[in-house]
Amino acid sequence: MDLPLDDRGPSPATGYTRAHWEAAADALLAAVEPYATPDRALYHLPGDRHSFSGRLSDGLEGYARTLLLAAFRKDETALERYADGLAAGASGAWPRIQHRSQPLVEAASVALALRLTRPLLWDRLDDGVQQRAAQWLADALTAEPWPCNWELFPVTVGGFLQSIGHEPEASAKAIDRGLERIEQWYLGDGWYTDGDGRKFDYYNGWAMHLYPMLHAWLAEDAELLDLYGGRLSRHLTDYAHLFAADGAPMHQGRSLTYRFATTAPLWLGALTGHSPLPPGQTRRLASGALRYFLERGAVDDRGLLTLGWHGPNSAVLQDYSGPASPYWASKGFLGLLLPPEHEVWTAREEPSPAEDGPDWAYPITPPNWLLQSTTSDGLVRLHNHGSEHVDYDPYYSRLAYSTATGPSPSPSCDNSIFIAGDPSRTGIEPLGVGDGWAASRHTVSSGASVTSAVLVRGAVEVRAYLVAGAEAGTPVRVTGWAAPDGVRAELRPVVGLDDALTGVTGADATLFVALARLTAEPDPRPLAELVSVVVTGTELHVTWDDGTETGLDVRVPRPGQARPGHPEDGQVTGR
Numbered sequence: 001m002d003l004p005l006d007d008r009g010p011s012p013a014t015g016y017t018r019a020h021w022e023a024a025a026d027a028l029l030a031a032v033e034p035y036a037t038p039d040r041a042l043y044h045l046p047g048d049r050h051s052f053s054g055r056l057s058d059g060l061e062g063y064a065r066t067l068l069l070a071a072f073r074k075d076e077t078a079l080e081r082y083a084d085g086l087a088a089g090a091s092g093a094w095p096r097i098q099h100r101s102q103p104l105v106e107a108a109s110v111a112l113a114l115r116l117t118r119p120l121l122w123d124r125l126d127d128g129v130q131q132r133a134a135q136w137l138a139d140a141l142t143a144e145p146w147p148c149n150w151e152l153f154p155v156t157v158g159g160f161l162q163s164i165g166h167e168p169e170a171s172a173k174a175i176d177r178g179l180e181r182i183e184q185w186y187l188g189d190g191w192y193t194d195g196d197g198r199k200f201d202y203y204n205g206w207a208m209h210l211y212p213m214l215h216a217w218l219a220e221d222a223e224l225l226d227l228y229g230g231r232l233s234r235h236l237t238d239y240a241h242l243f244a245a246d247g248a249p250m251h252q253g254r255s256l257t258y259r260f261a262t263t264a265p266l267w268l269g270a271l272t273g274h275s276p277l278p279p280g281q282t283r284r285l286a287s288g289a290l291r292y293f294l295e296r297g298a299v300d301d302r303g304l305l306t307l308g309w310h311g312p313n314s315a316v317l318q319d320y321s322g323p324a325s326p327y328w329a330s331k332g333f334l335g336l337l338l339p340p341e342h343e344v345w346t347a348r349e350e351p352s353p354a355e356d357g358p359d360w361a362y363p364i365t366p367p368n369w370l371l372q373s374t375t376s377d378g379l380v381r382l383h384n385h386g387s388e389h390v391d392y393d394p395y396y397s398r399l400a401y402s403t404a405t406g407p408s409p410s411p412s413c414d415n416s417i418f419i420a421g422d423p424s425r426t427g428i429e430p431l432g433v434g435d436g437w438a439a440s441r442h443t444v445s446s447g448a449s450v451t452s453a454v455l456v457r458g459a460v461e462v463r464a465y466l467v468a469g470a471e472a473g474t475p476v477r478v479t480g481w482a483a484p485d486g487v488r489a490e491l492r493p494v495v496g497l498d499d500a501l502t503g504v505t506g507a508d509a510t511l512f513v514a515l516a517r518l519t520a521e522p523d524p525r526p527l528a529e530l531v532s533v534v535v536t537g538t539e540l541h542v543t544w545d546d547g548t549e550t551g552l553d554v555r556v557p558r559p560g561q562a563r564p565g566h567p568e569d570g571q572v573t574g575r
Helices: 018-035 055-073 076-093 102-116 127-141 149-163 168-185 203-219 222-242 256-272 279-294 325-337
Strands: 186-188 360-364 369-374 379-384 400-402 417-419 426-434 437-443 449-457 460-468 475-478 488-495 502-504 510-519 531-536 539-544 549-553
Touching: 018 055, 018 279, 018 325, 055 076, 055 102, 055 325, 076 127, 102 127, 102 149, 102 203, 127 149, 127 168, 149 168, 149 203, 168 186, 168 203, 203 222, 203 256, 203 325, 222 256, 222 360, 222 369, 222 379, 256 279, 256 325, 279 325, 360 426, 369 437, 369 449, 379 510, 417 449, 417 460, 437 549, 449 539, 449 549, 460 475, 460 531, 460 539, 475 510, 488 531, 502 510, 510 531
Parallel strands: none
Antiparallel strands: 360 369, 369 379, 379 400, 417 475, 426 437, 437 449, 449 460, 460 510, 475 502, 488 510, 531 539, 539 549
16 A cells, blocks of 8 residues: 655654555545446445355445445545446445345445535435435334344434434434444443443444444534443543554454444544543554554555455454455544544544553453553553453453453463363353453353452463362363463462362362463563462462552452462462
């Protein structure tokens, strides 16, 4: 991709300015154009993989998601091409919007793009095209969505149709219904689950906040702006901590092939005036993420976004991922709606949390996550004691994630505890999170329960597992980080484990303790110099290298409850 030279004056960290974002958007739009059908209604991007919805739906996805990029770019030439496609699509080239069908998703992108660019696109269409397009979109008002972020697609379509006076009553009903349904998933402090259960990931930002907030902003609804703006602002306080110093977002959750769509809520806060982040930090985080992916193969030699994370990577895909799916990354260009003179574009970049100040441990209560960052290497780690999927999913249910690693596949299973060879972790019950600690309880298929706790300082982790309900002699194995090149991972036994990180349960609840570390420092100090652990029963007493002491009882995890251990209790230090 041909981008301008770095400009380190206003952007000392990333070198990216608005000109880089514009050039990236233009290049992405130019690259997909050869794959449009002659009537421009469908974009059939190359590749052998197609989603379960089929090729026709995938072609609509290519149209809708790249139209959204053209809308954020306000590219009139490109929008003229998409106007031709709209006329053909609404006249029969597009599949109908039905209950729980993929076209419902794409209708939201079409409607949002039309609403954002009304003078440039919609108002220039003839009456017949407008009528047919509105009728095609109107099926979204009554189509039943999946009970998750999909509830917001009829809201987005309804907002546009209401703004043009098409079926205003049905539109208002769809808006009210969708906004009411997402309330049951709001858990406070700016965090939603993506439907029932405890599914926490980037859908918080690029869906659950994005669609209601844009609707409120475009409708100039002061009451909704106040409600959703307050939630967004609170979410961004946490969200800024999910990015590494090199720009990498946390590698956790589904639909990761959308890549720098992770920047959408950052821009959304600035666009609507509901962000706690300094303008220079907003741009630094967003530009860092864009650069991170563009430099690591997200775009192939044809200029197309690939199905993957850096380059192609089937591990991050879902069965709904088709060749055009990555173009939800278009949401990351939301910032282009801000004028060039806006302070988010003119302010000097400010450091992100991962590169500013001392090491930190940051608790997030609703998902029961503990974030851990070391500014010496800029990594961020996420200790997951509250997010899971209805089925065991490695991108939701592992004990830890980071900005430098991805979940390893079975049977190795990083960041897991195996009970009788079973690494599954379901029925996760959050037990609390606080200053430098987090804990949860889960079950495995055999019925055994595991209470897990972690204590952190710097890059060091003390991981503890209390296994109950398993037959005596049941084999137990713990795993740590699966580190890529350039990153060092360590896992060392403390209690209940041998040097191979395996052990067996006793007749009663049995405690297993290990030390872990993930670091990109080239020559880190030995773990034995950084922490010592004394175990008494189910109580941990941890002494860090600066003399600070932390106690925790794994049976009832709360910080400060464990009493100091004694040498006769059996101290094991980082062996």
